[in-house]
Amino acid sequence: MSIKNTIVMGNNTWEKTTWEWELYLFNQRIQQWLEYQYSQLFKNIPENSRFSISEQILEILQVLFWLILVLFLAWVIWRLWQEFYPGIYTWWKNLNSRFGHPLIPDSPPQLSGNFLLAKSQEFYHQGDYQKACQFLYFSMLQQLHERAIALQQPSRTDGEYLQLLLGNVASIQPYETLITTHEQLCFSNHKVSAENYQHCLHSYQELFNSP
Incomplete structure (x- = not known):
């Protein structure tokens, strides 16, 4: 009440x-x-x-104040979303992996494949090779989604992605490297080294950076 x-x-x-x-x-x-x-x-x-300040002028000033406040809050929320969404995305992903095969949620439009790749490289330079490989994997999925090769679906597992790709791509090996590494990160205590990341990055570049 x-x-x-x-x-x-x-x-x-x-x-x-x-x-x-x-x-x-x-x-x-x-x-x-x-x-x-x-x-x-x-x-x-x-x-x-x-000259006296009229009620109309006061009302206009109040409207301007609220408009500026709303725009400022919207900008702050947008910046916080950009900053913290990748971490939330990773946490949600790991939470799903504890209850079965890892599920792949739809990536928001603003998180493009290139954005996720940049985050991967950022984690690599920070020495966090596990997150670097995870975001390389997320970038691969987003690239597939953007190119309409394999659209992302929340219910689709890594194994199902692999089966789908078998009939749609010329070379499956680079995809297997990225997907297998991701499964190891989700289902085991596999420690990722800088060499592992470079191997995954090489596979990624084979897929999306070739002319």
Whole structure:
């Protein structure tokens, strides 16, 4: 049950829920702040020479304030999503692998194959070869999806991807290298070395960097 506040204005009673009341108060504070800034801006001007700030101007300024605030919050959320999504993606992937064959969730459109490849190389330079190989594998899947060779499906396992590729690609060996490495990462305590990553990267380049 929500707590309610009652605002009495003249003969009218305005009943609002707590969050609406807080929003109203915040809006009032913004208006007071704008009026204060206006008064400070013209404090050296004689009172009779000032022009009064109208209600319409206050409303326009409030709308502009909320618009800027919303745009700023949207930008912050977008930056946080770009920064933390790869880690969440990896965690979700590993969680799925504990309950059976690893499942491949659909990659969001903004996470292109090239973006995932760049993240892989970033992890490699940090010395995290396990994540570097994982993101190389994710990049392979996204490249296949973007080129309509094998569309990503949440229910499709690594083995099913391999079966699908057998009838659609000229050389299966590079795919086997990347998929097998990924399965080892999901189902065993296999430690990945820099040499393992370079081997996987070579297979990836055979698939997508050849002319």
